[in-house]
Amino acid sequence: MTKTRQPRSLLHENRREMISRMGSGFGGIALSALLGDFDRTAVATESVTQNVRARPPQLQPRARAVIQLFMHGGPSQVDLLDEKKELSRLSGQAPPAEVADDENRTTYLLGSPFRFSKHGESGLEFSEVLPSIARHADDIAVIRSMFTEHRNHEQAIWMANTGLIVSGRPNIGSWVAYGLGAESQNLPAYVSLPDPGGMPVDGARNWSSGWLPPVYQGTAIRSEGLPVLHLQPKAARTSEIDSGRMELLRKLNARHQEVRPGELELDARIASFELAARMQLSATDALDLNQETAATQQLYGLDNDKTRAYGKRCLMARRLVERGVRFVQIFMAGQPWDTHSNNVSGIRSCCAQTDLPIGGLLTDLKQRGLLDSTLIQWGGEFGRTPGAEQRDGNKTPGIEGRDHHPYGFSVWLAGGGIRGGQAYGATDDFGYRAITNRTQTADLHATILHQLGLDHERLTFNHNSRDERLTDVYKSHVIEPLVG
């Protein structure tokens, strides 16, 4: 075993290797810019890990960006993506011992009232509550054999987005920003779009960079009001006043820097103020949905009260991805998929808000030729029990709920080189436990990183003397049938 200390470097690849490979992956202008940047940053130790300049991927990438549609609360697999005829047949009966709820929190088996049907040439099955998404069946790969390690929301959310059931680790978006940087120097590499109706469960931790440098944390952009916190002062300043201030600041900083040559941190800080000024313009432009045609707005459901809030964020996500943002997360307020009671109406409500905008996003990306390079990830932190939740004596047929369920659930991927029109893996006859092609979170992470040209085993960061990675020590693998 070698005991040499790994440098606190970006990736397991040195600068020379990176630069030598840039010629193939990037145009001439970008190349010179990168060389310039790397020359400067190479002088200061660590600063190479402290910026979001674009850097070449480790592998041939299939996707440039990810839009993650995170479904807080845990959507019910057996009502949406994983039809279970046996569950329906035995609905109302006690479950057999091998799938009895191991915490005694559910009672009888509860079949789904929703009709499933086949879609597209592939014949992939979707529930009737996902009609718009179902139209893209041939682009979608459903993973029906996910499982996770915790039954409570927060821990399962950390698992889903940071790779372990402990808090304080970087989210996958931070890893992507760290690995690839941003294509645009006027916008962040990693953006999260929370619901104007409220924060998702676990709040700002959903886009935290954990122990990765804060430069990789997600920037929360609001879809109502001022998009970025402190982008403007509360009392507006005229551009003259503003440029007067900035000009003074430039002079003060220039004098200070003059007698402190070679202090790169000072350069970086001056640059950060310039970027802030540019962001004031670029963020405003990127998020101006009025630039979109009425037809496009309609495609996302902006003309409808039910779908507008989610549709706006889907459309913003497309505009951000177009401008070089690497990772966009769209959240719903609270955890609306947490259907402990009234599972059916809860699911209908969630679908009514999201199905049409998501279908619109897929259509729009496809017609603009962006779906090939944009990976869409849909899913929550876990699934829901096939059994009815025993709660408050609430056993009236039709309004039962389903409890949290970590042992088997479904997510789907589309675009970004994912082979659509297939279901991967399977749960047992009841949708209780993933039994075929069991897929742990680390496999999903490895696959997403792989599509972006990142090798989950080589994307490491030295934290407290340990080379950390998103997939930690799991024996994980890229899911080949999905990317084939």
Place this chain on the structure above:
Amino acid sequence: MLAASSAVWLAVMSCASSSPDDAGQEKPKVTFEDHVLPILKTRCLKCHAGAEPAGELLLTTRREILRGGKSGPAIRVAAAESSLFWEKLTSNEMPKGGPALSAEEKGVIRTWINEGAASTNESDDDANELNPEDGQQSSEHWAFRPPVRAAVPEVQHPDRVRNPIDAFVVATLEANSLSLSPDAGREVLLRRASFDLIGLPPTPTEVREFRAAQDELAYERMIDRLLASPHYGERWARHWLDLAGYADSAGVLSEDRPLPTAFRYRDYVIRAFNNDKPYDRFLQEQLAGDELTNYWTAYETLDRLPEDVVEAVTATGYLRCAPDSSRPDFSTIKNADSQYFYPTINDTLQIVASSTMGLTLQCARCHSHKFDPIPQVEYYRMQSIFMTAYRPKQWIPQMERMVLVATAAQKKAADEQNGKVDTELARLKKELSDLRIQAKQRLLDERLAAVPEAIRSDVQLALNKSADQRSEVEKYLAEKFLAVLQPDDKTLDTLLPETFADYRTAVDERNKAITAQEQQRISFDELRALYDLPGPVVVPLLRRGDALTPGPPVDPGVVSALAAPTAFEWTQPAAAAKTSGRRLAFARWLTQPDHPLTARVMVNRIWLHHFGEGLVSTPEDFGTLGSAPSHPQLLDWLAREFVESGWSVKHIHRLIMTSTTYRQRSTAEETQLTRAREVDPDNRLLWRQRLRRIDAEPLRDAMLSVSGLLDPSMYGNSIPVARRPDGDVTIADGQNDRRRSIYVQILRGNPLTMLHAYDQPVMETNCTRRNRSTVSTQALTLLNSDAAIQYAAALADRALREAPESPSEFAFLAALSREPNAAELSEVHDFIITQQARYFSGGDPDASARHKALADLCQMLMVSNEFVYVD
């Protein structure tokens, strides 16, 4: 649909589990021997038994199954769905080559695992599994041997040597043909020392005085003044609180419950630094203050707890800093110890090891440390030191894990007294209620009497009926008279005392008596402390760090690779002992004068905060993967000096800060640069001081101080913060937003935006070294946040007030601790004139335009690199 947080989910669990359908029916417990083994015998033992079982897995006993084979433990107790054995059965991968187990057989095995994998004839004692070589490690690693005071080296150019620190540094520089940079100017030294020691810039007066001081020892006096300042403790406590992982909220779950009494530990740390509490004592109190000061004896025998006992028990708040979301209802969660309690214990051990010893002990939780000589069993021996307190199987929810500042006698007296108060209060409240009923009736009678006699009885009848039984006429009457005859409670609250003077008097009397009684109630302050529970505790090694795969039990112990001359000594106390003495034994081992790590790690941290880098650049890791010290002899010399000074932190400050090495310029001459950059580009050899960005808290505190807004009051409850709809986390409305940042509430889930932007750590465990990021959100915060704009306007006010003739110069002096030079002054004046004209043409009257222009100058000064970086 639920939009509620997990709190709701957790809350309902108790309902769910407390209403089983089969209540009353005792199901026979599934055991290995009676139910599982018969299945295994026929289906599995052909391969998984004997001398060379398949996959090295024996399925013959519970213990073997738990120990597992090549792929690890075969089951996790009470968690079938994540057990390897269950996975092999459900995927029908096993039994290999044979038909799958029947659904019934699978059901039996699954139930057996989920009900706790019971066995009828096996004890848990499998201590023979421990590797006899564990705990016999020794190491030649430099940091694991005691520091030895080196001879102070001779140097070629002794003229710059002010104390031994310089001799060590100069000797190394000379060996590399380098030399120290010249001393920095007085303004720079004052600003540097002020930020280093008290985290605030010098005031204009201090700058002027220090610049003009003729005294030969003016510099040394200045250092002494700063060391004596109460602000010193506020700055240095912050460094320690990073290591301790201090926060004012419980963390983990979104609920992030605030901890209203955590601040007492924060105040303890501030006091400890201000009083220069010997560092060995400081550690002993935090690890075992209760045992050190015989808390239980004082509790049981004295009238009141002595100050030093209270102080020492408060110090154990250190062991309560790890995130802990536990609540009483967690007792209903399946495997709550593994899911919620062990993580708190793990974090605590990580905090202890990294803050006091610079060890990455956590690596040994799941397997023996890959790089340092720390076997896995020693992790659990260390854990065992704290387990008589934590006890995952008898966990005390965090809000109930409290020590009252009271003795048994005081508690008894208080209980008696409060019992009397309660009785008296009940009596008074009953009287109040009776009085009101009487007055109400009197009001009804009087008002009824005023109703015309003709309809009086009809009205009365109507009022006595419930709403749905009234006839049309009665409905009409009720509607007309109800409000007058039987007003609602809110109306009665004012009406009755206004109407009946005697009632008013009687009520006032009772209320006064109630207030008087409430004042008689005795309550005690709560300390968020750690303490042992009596009785034995079994601490198992956890296979792969998993509480659901427990291994053999271990005894308390320490990392044996550390060559500490005095061994860890602990003997089992008498069964009736209130506390086990484990933590005190550990604290004494840790603070022995020749401990290899304790003194080295601390002096390195002090050095880090004076030079921006430690002599060991990985202060969190003194193990084999950490960096080697740049000046090993100096590090050891300082460590010895630290111990021999009586572990005085202030002594080390004074030594460092009076050295020439510390006093150097951070800027360099061009000629010096070329040579030094070639030899030592990172300035590891210290040929100059380092330009350093100030941390988040000093940045905010400096803006408050410079603008004249700072409220210097110390200690007390943390100042609440609030998240605004736009996501900005600020001081809550109506709360004091002018106090130093160390007093601002630290919610793990909602860090103050301005501090968080400048890398105040989010306390997930602890922070052993601050990040120093440069991102554009920092710029936006300083340019556009309400707070930054407020500070700028206040500095403008202050400048106009204190220097009406030359406010710009004053602002410069206040913000940057120096006067502007001629070129800067003319630039600033040009700016003011132009900017003032812009405001004026925008419609501002003259005075307002001038003030706004000056405020813009003030803000840009506080935003500038010179403000944020200290030379």
